[in-house]
Amino acid sequence: MIEKIISWSTHNRFFVWIGILLIVVGGVWSVMTTPVDAIPDLSENQVIVYTEWMGRNPKIMEDQITYPLVSNLQGIPNIKAIRAASMFGMSFIFVIFNDDAEIYWARTRVLERLNFAQKALPQGVTPTLGPDGTGVGHVFWYTLQGDGYDLGELRAVQDWYVKFALQNVEGVSEVASFGGFQKQYQVSINPHKLVYYGISAMDVASALKANNRDVGGSIYEMNRMGYMLRGLGYIKDIKDIEEISVGAYKSTPIKLKDVADVQMSSDIRLGIVDENGEGEVVGGVVVARYGENAKEVIDRVKERLGDVEKGLPPGVKIKVAYDRSDLIEAAVATLKEALIEEIIVVSLVVLLFLFHVRSAVVAIVTIPLSVLIGFMLVKLFGISLNIMSLGGIALAIGDLVDAGIVMTENAYKGLVKAALKTDD
Secondary structure, three states: OHHHHHHHHHHOHHHHHHHHHHHHHHHHHHHHHOOEOOOOOOOOOEEEEEEEOOOOOHHHHHHHHHHHHHHHHOOOOOEEEEEEEEEOOEEEEEEEEOOOOOHHHHHHHHHHHHHHHHHHOOOOOOOEEOOOOOOOOEEEEEEEEEOOOOHHHHHHHHHHHHHHHHHOOOOEEEEEEEOOOOEEEEEEEOHHHHHHHOOOHHHHHHHHHHOOOOEEEEEEEEOOEEEEEEEOOOOOOHHHHHOOEEEEEOOEEEEHHHHEEEEEEEOOOOOOOEOOOOOEOEEEEEEEOOOOOHHHHHHHHHHHHHHHHHHOOOOEEEEEEEEOHHHHHHHHHHHHHHHHHHHHHHHHHHHHHHOOHHHHHHHHHHHHHHHHHHHHHHHHOOOOEOHHHHHHHHHHHHHHHHHHHHHHHHHHHHHHHHHHHHHO
C-alpha cells in the first residue's frame, strides 16, 4: 500500500503540491479559528437555575421552590441528570445534558419549562438562568484603586459604570462584582413610636413602596391646550425618604422621620476580598461565554478597559489582578519553541550524517505539515487549543522527528543503491 502511494506521488507531483497547498491553507485556517485557552474545559454540559427567596429556611426552599422546579424540569430531551441544592434563601438546580446537546438549545428548553413551573411557585418568586459560561470561564480579574475613595464609592463605580461597559464586549457572558460595600438606604423603625401613633410596620413598608415610583396621569385641557399630567416620585436622597407620610394622628400627617431613623449604609456582607494582604479591594470577574476564544475575549476586554478608564473619576485606576492570556501565550510559545528546536535538530542530523540538503528539506517539511494536519483534526473534532492539546502536539513532534529521520535515511540509501546498480 505504501509503495503504491509513493509511486503515485512520484508520478503525480502536481497533485502532491496541490495537496500540500490545501494542507497549509486548511491548517492555517484551523489555527486562526480554533478557540485558544490555557485550561482544558472538562465541565459538564449543564444549565443552572437560580432562585432567590430571602428569609426562608432550607426546608421551605426545598418544599416550595426546589421540588416543584425539579418536578417540572423532568422529561426534557437529552437530559442526563438533574441535581439540586437548597440553602438559606437560595435554591440551585443543575440540569445536566448529554455532551452532544447544543448549549443554547438546552437553555431554551429549560426556559420553556420554567414558564410553566413558575405557576407552582410562591407569588413574587422568579427563577433565573445562570450565565452561559463554564467553571473555567473566569478569564480576567481586575480591581479598582483610588486614593481618597472609600470601598462603597468604588463599588458604586464598578456596579454602575465599569460592569455595564464590559458586559457589552463580544464573547463576555457576565461581569461579576466583588468586594466593597453596596450602598443602600436603611430605615430603622422605632416600635414604641409606631404603637404610640397607631401605625403598623406594614403601613411603613407600603408607604415606602408607593412613594418610590413615577405615576402617569391623563391629559388636562385648558385654553385649547393639552397638558400631560405625571407625578414624579422617585427617591433621590435621605430627605425625600424622611418626608414620606406613613399615616395620620389626630388629623396631623405622620412622616417617616417621626417614627424611624433613615441613614445611608451598606448591605450585609458575607465576606471580604483582600489583595496580597494589603487590604480590601473592589473589582470584577469577567466570565467568557461558552465556546468562545478566551484569548480573543481577553484582548477585547483589555481594549474596552482602555476606553473605560477615560471616564473614571479622578484618581481611580483599573489594575489587572489575573490575566489568563499570559498563560495562553506561554503555552503557544512552548509549542513554537519545540517546533523550531525539532526542525533545527532534524536539519543538523540529516546534514551531518547524509550530507544531502534535499533529504534534509524533505524531513523538515514533514514536521510543520504534520502539525498543520493535527490542527485541522483538532478543529474538525471541536477540541480547543489548550495546554493539554498543545502539549500533546509538542510530544508527538518527537516521535515524528524520529520517523522522519529514519525514513529519509532509508529512502536516501535506497536511491543510492539503485543509482549504483544503474551505473554497473
